[in-house]
Amino acid sequence: MIRLPASGGVVLAADEAGAHDAPPVLLLHGGGQTRHSWGRAVDALAAGGFHAITVDLRGHGDSDWAADGNYKLDAIAADIRALAAALPAPPAMIGASLGGLAALLAAGEGGPATARALVLVDVVPRIEMEGAxxxxxxxxxxxxxxxxxxxxxxxxxxxxxxxxxxxxxxxxxxxxxxxxxxxxxxxxxxxMMQSRGGEVRSGEDQARLEAAARALTVPTLLVRGGNSRVVSLEGAEEFKQLVPHSSFVNIDRADHMVAGDANDAFNAPLLDFLERSR
Structure with missing residues (x-):
């Protein structure tokens, strides 16, 4: 385990695999999960020639808890931008659920200087609240x-x-x-449950995420769990309209936690996308 400074004095726990001079990839888990939620993806990325860094978000796992109780998307996105700025090159970001929403803000509002590519795992600006x-x-x-x-x-x-x-x-x-x-x-x-965290509760939140999506210029992949109750096919189609250059993969036998439900089926299109986006 390594410790990485983020924003607001928060220090995050992380694991890494692969050569340090390889293209960096940040893996950002969902709410309530930890850096261990990616299954064999980290080792597959390292074997594929990437420097994989899987992080515990603030308030999760072995990372610091926020002294001020701030777990809003802005705070998590600021952490991600701080991690990205400390790397030798802009990373590809892989974000699931809460980690994906924060990565979308960081990449969409920060541009190519913040992220080289973006992978959203079962999250889009308009999520289905019943599933959430x-x-x-x-x-x-x-x-x-x-x-x-x-x-x-x-x-x-x-x-x-x-x-x-x-x-x-x-x-x-x-x-x-x-x-x-x-x-x-x-x-x-x-x-986290008192802070707004990753939930999209207001039209203002959704509008900001949609604006971040429209601003994306980097290669982007949306991975949906075929049985997801959080991202509908309609929500995925709306995202593709917001980001016309994006790619889309629907993994039939997966639910919201795609990497945990169908790890091999998740890893294959992930590695293909990242290889094409080097």
Whole structure:
């Protein structure tokens, strides 16, 4: 693990793979997730000749929690711009859900000096609020935590019934922390749910994201989970109209968490796009 300075004094935890002089790629996870959410994508990027850097967003995983409780998109986008500015060349950005919305603002408003390419994973300016609310309900559904990792795995299985329940629950330890009361809790700052975070609640938010999308000039790929309840086909089509030069991939057997649901099917078009966008 490495530590990277972001904005407002926040320091982010990250892992990296691949040669440091290779084209950089920033991987930015969704709300409630961590830098470990990309499966084999990080190793595949390194093997493909890229310098992959997967980051815990502020308030997540091993990164700092915001002292002022600021988890608005502006703050997360500022973190991303700070990370990009510290790299030897503008990175390709891969952002899922919350990480994707913030990357869209950073890339759309910062231009090619901020990002070399942009990959949005199951997120567009107009998300389906029913699906977004399902995510919020899961994130806030167990405020008292879990007695053990098995109980946490049961909760995940109820939320993601399309995924086989893992026989080995040790991987969940990357997303949970054991507290003094003996309970396991998700390792993200509860203040995120009081801050507006990545939710698009107002017409002003959506209008700003749409403007950022229209301003994109870098190669752009939208990856949608075929079973997503957050991004509809209509929402994807609207994005393609906002960004006419963008590419689109629909991964049939994936839900909102595309990289976790169908990692190999996600990695193949990702690597092809990034290779073409070097």
């Amino acid at each position: 609310n399902e995510i919020r309900d899961f994130m806030t559904g167990n405020p008292n935590g879990f007695a053990d990792l098995e109980e946490a795995a049961d909760a995940v299985s109820r939320y993601l019934p399309h995924r086989p329940r893992p026989k080995d629950t040790s991987g969940l330890a990357k997303n949970l922390r054991l507290h003094d009361d003996g309970r396991y809790r998700w390792h993200w700052d509860p203040a």
